[in-house]
Amino acid sequence: MKSPSRRSFLKAGTAITAAAAGLTPRVAQAGPANILSPDRLGVLVDTTVCIGCRNCEWACKIAHDMPTPPLETYEDAAPMQEMRRPDETALTVVNKYDHPARPDLPTTVKVQCMHCDHPACVSACIVGAISKQADGAVLWDTDMCIGCRYCMVACPFQIPAFEYHKAIQPRIMKCDFCTDRRKEGKLPGCVEACPVEALTFGPREELVRVARDKIRRNPDRYLDHIYGEREVGGTSWMYLADRKFEELAFPKLAQDPAPGVSESIQHGIFAYFVPPVSLYALLGAVMWTTRHKHDDEVELL
Amino acid sequence: MTRIASVGLLLLTAGASAVAQARPASRAAGASLDCRACHTSPTPTRNNPSLSACPRLKVQGYHAVDEAPPVITLGTPGKTYGPVKFSHREHAHMSAANGCSGCHHYDQARPIQKCKNCHAVSRARGELGKPDLKAAMHRQCIECHREWNPTGGCSTCHIKEGAAPAPARKKVAAPERIVYETKATQGKSVTFFHKDHTDRFALACADCHVQESCGACHDRKRVAAAQPVLTRQTRAGLTEDQAHERCANCHTTDACGTCHKGMPSRALAFDHGRRTGFTLNRFHARLDCRSCHKGTGAYRSLATDCESCHKGWQKTFDHARAGLQLDEQHKDFECESCHDDKTFRAKPVCASCHDDKAWPAHKPGKAVPRAPRKG
Ligand code: SF4
Ligand code: SF4
Numbered sequence: 131m132k133s134p135s136r137r138s139f140l141k142a143g144t145a146i147t148a149a150a151a152g153l154t155p156r157v158a159q160a161g162p163a164n165i166l167s168p169d170r171l172g173v174l175v176d177t178t179v180c181i182g183c184r185n186c187e188w189a190c191k192i193a194h195d196m197p198t199p200p201l202e203t204y205e206d207a208a209p210m211q212e213m214r215r216p217d218e219t220a221l222t223v224v225n226k227y228d229h230p231a232r233p234d235l236p237t238t239v240k241v242q243c244m245h246c247d248h249p250a251c252v253s254a255c256i257v258g259a260i261s262k263q264a265d266g267a268v269l270w271d272t273d274m275c276i277g278c279r280y281c282m283v284a285c286p287f288q289i290p291a292f293e294y295h296k297a298i299q300p301r302i303m304k305c306d307f308c309t310d311r312r313k314e315g316k317l318p319g320c321v322e323a324c325p326v327e328a329l330t331f332g333p334r335e336e337l338v339r340v341a342r343d344k345i346r347r348n349p350d351r352y353l354d355h356i357y358g359e360r361e362v363g364g365t366s367w368m369y370l371a372d373r374k375f376e377e378l379a380f381p382k383l384a385q386d387p388a389p390g391v392s393e394s395i396q397h398g399i400f401a402y403f404v405p406p407v408s409l410y411a412l413l414g415a416v417m418w419t420t421r422h423k424h425d426d427e428v429e430l431l
Numbered sequence: 432m433t434r435i436a437s438v439g440l441l442l443l444t445a446g447a448s449a450v451a452q453a454r455p456a457s458r459a460a461g462a463s464l465d466c467r468a469c470h471t472s473p474t475p476t477r478n479n480p481s482l483s484a485c486p487r488l489k490v491q492g493y494h495a496v497d498e499a500p501p502v503i504t505l506g507t508p509g510k511t512y513g514p515v516k517f518s519h520r521e522h523a524h525m526s527a528a529n530g531c532s533g534c535h536h537y538d539q540a541r542p543i544q545k546c547k548n549c550h551a552v553s554r555a556r557g558e559l560g561k562p563d564l565k566a567a568m569h570r571q572c573i574e575c576h577r578e579w580n581p582t583g584g585c586s587t588c589h590i591k592e593g594a595a596p597a598p599a600r601k602k603v604a605a606p607e608r609i610v611y612e613t614k615a616t617q618g619k620s621v622t623f624f625h626k627d628h629t630d631r632f633a634l635a636c637a638d639c640h641v642q643e644s645c646g647a648c649h650d651r652k653r654v655a656a657a658q659p660v661l662t663r664q665t666r667a668g669l670t671e672d673q674a675h676e677r678c679a680n681c682h683t684t685d686a687c688g689t690c691h692k693g694m695p696s697r698a699l700a701f702d703h704g705r706r707t708g709f710t711l712n713r714f715h716a717r718l719d720c721r722s723c724h725k726g727t728g729a730y731r732s733l734a735t736d737c738e739s740c741h742k743g744w745q746k747t748f749d750h751a752r753a754g755l756q757l758d759e760q761h762k763d764f765e766c767e768s769c770h771d772d773k774t775f776r777a778k779p780v781c782a783s784c785h786d787d788k789a790w791p792a793h794k795p796g797k798a799v800p801r802a803p804r805k806g
């Protein structure tokens with residue numbers, strides 16, 4: 131995995147630059163307006179229930195018309211031998227972690243965009259190509275993206291992927307919370323496919339209640355922690371587990387929203403590396419258009 | 432009065448549903464549970480909640496496992512997989528330890544509820560607190576199946592359309608012996624003669640293996656290898672009582688050295704009297720177990736009166752064999768005249784005829800040497 135090191139490098143660079151200029155990251159903070167609806171949706175992932183069948187991986191590809199091997203081939207657990215991240219060919223992946231108490235029954239964890247309530251990717255995007263929707267989804271827009279890939283650096287979960295192999299119109303690829311399916315009144319592909327409903331889809335508030343109730347009723351089964359309830363200011367996708375989330379490769383994150391960090395990246399870069407005038411003009415034009423297009427959703431920089 | 436009450440109730444209901452409609456996706460959506468599921472009165476109060484008996488009772492012997500439906504077909508054929516022919520009765524036998532409530536949890540005592548009475552058929556629903564039908568059923572099966580067959584995929588149960596049915600499962604190969612490496616200071620190894628025990632006492636697996644994980648027996652690797660002798664480390668941190676629990680159920684009086692070879696020991700003895708309540712007399716004690724407990728399979732308890740084995744013995748019985756030759760006055764009496772218990776274990780009584788006589792000071796005949804055992 132190369133991205134963490136690259137990200138930390140960038141962060142370090144930004145910190146140095148910002149420090150040199152006597153600029154604290156706080157100064158640059160300007161998150162999107164809070165458009166979160168109390169009825170916004172989410173998914174509760176119960177890793178103690180997940181059986182690692184990877185039907186969700188399959189269903190996600192089907193839902194997005196991506197090249198998909200037949201479902202039967204997913205019965206082979208071999209791909210879980212190594213740690214994977216979602217990428218441009220798979221918006222969600224299931225990873226396996228040995229369980230200390232039961233060698234035969236590993237813990238399996240589905241990974242996808244967390245649809246953060248205060249998404250770092252949204253703050254990092256200089257043209258507003260990514261936006262948080264009132265229903266909870268964090269969506270990426272083909273037409274606006276300039277391919278700068280700041281979102282990839284900013285995301286604390288290393289989610290956005292880039293179609294590096296495509297010369298023309300490469301896209302940022304990440305879970306879109308199956309917005310199209312939901313518009314048709316369907317459940318997200320993965321949620322519908324999960325045989326054991328390890329993925330419970332519903333209003334986020336209700337999911338937090340359900341999760342609390344599960345923990346209260348089965349204190350032996352669950353760690354008293356809903357991952358994503360508060361991390362980086364809360365996420366739409368939340369997780370339950372029977373052991374420390376760090377053991378399942380979840381980053382240990384503070385409760386503050388992450389955007390401040392990423393904003394200082396772009397501000398730092400734009401303040402101290404003057405880009406070629408032509409690109410600057412282009413960016414300005416794009417930003418100006420998006421400002422009008424998306425005024426109602428996101429307050430831009 | 433009744434009318435006013437019902438109008439009030441109607442208004443209340445209307446008000447409640449209006450509130451529910453105003454907040455479609457929030458808590459109200461979870462309120463699909465009818466109040467009457469728990470409350471017997473339409474107007475429960477804090478002080479008098481009029482709660483009905485909780486339906487979350489375990490199923491208890493609604494019917495015997497052998498009367499359970501043998502096969503239940505689950506699910507509808509999908510594109511990839513066919514429906515599941517679920518060998519219900521076989522599974523009921525396997526889960527005998529938990530009874531029906533192992534799966535039919537939180538069920539009323541009778542009749543057995545359909546899963547979908549509680550678990551929603553549709554995954555898109557308001558009540559998210561319990562799994563939907565598909566998940567509930569999958570979880571029931573997968574919990575055990577995953578444990579003993581971690582690599583088995585969907586097709587273990589969901590036979591593909593047109594594919595041959597699954598081959599009959601291999602029987603679990605029971606080991607012949609299990610050698611326990613114990614924490615004892617002397618006689619560390621204890622050999623448990625598993626096959627001897629199951630054969631002699633005609634034990635089914637579940638007679639002993641209760642409350643165990645399925646994987647403890649259905650362990651693929653061992654089925655393949657079918658090792659006749661297994662070696663097991665006894666778990667650390669057990670108390671002496673816990674460590675001996677299983678064996679001590681029967682081996683109550685045996686000396687340590689019986690199992691822990693090498694420990695100072697006294698002779699092994701099955702104390703028939705103590706275990707069964709029927710102390711063997713000197714004749715019976717010398718017999719082979721199978722002379723009385725006939726046939727093969729489990730030893731069953733027998734009736735304790737002599738007649739049940741020794742048919743018609745009284746007609747030809749020579750009392751002298753018991754060490755007493757009856758005199759002329761007594762020799763034609765029915766046995767019961769003196770022996771009023773059928774097992775001939777209590778002291779004979781004289782008092783039914785003689786006020787002034789008592790065994791053994793007075794004897795109805797002459798003491799003679801006891802007869803040796805026949806044959
Ligand atoms: S919500 Fe949709 S896009 Fe996201 S992981 Fe599930 S199936 Fe894939
Ligand atoms: S997980 Fe990453 S990509 Fe998804 S919303 Fe949060 S910051 Fe953005």
Ligand code: SF4
Binds near residue numbers: 183185187324326
């Ligand atoms: S479909 Fe459900 S059970 Fe299967 S791997 Fe995905 S989350 Fe886990």
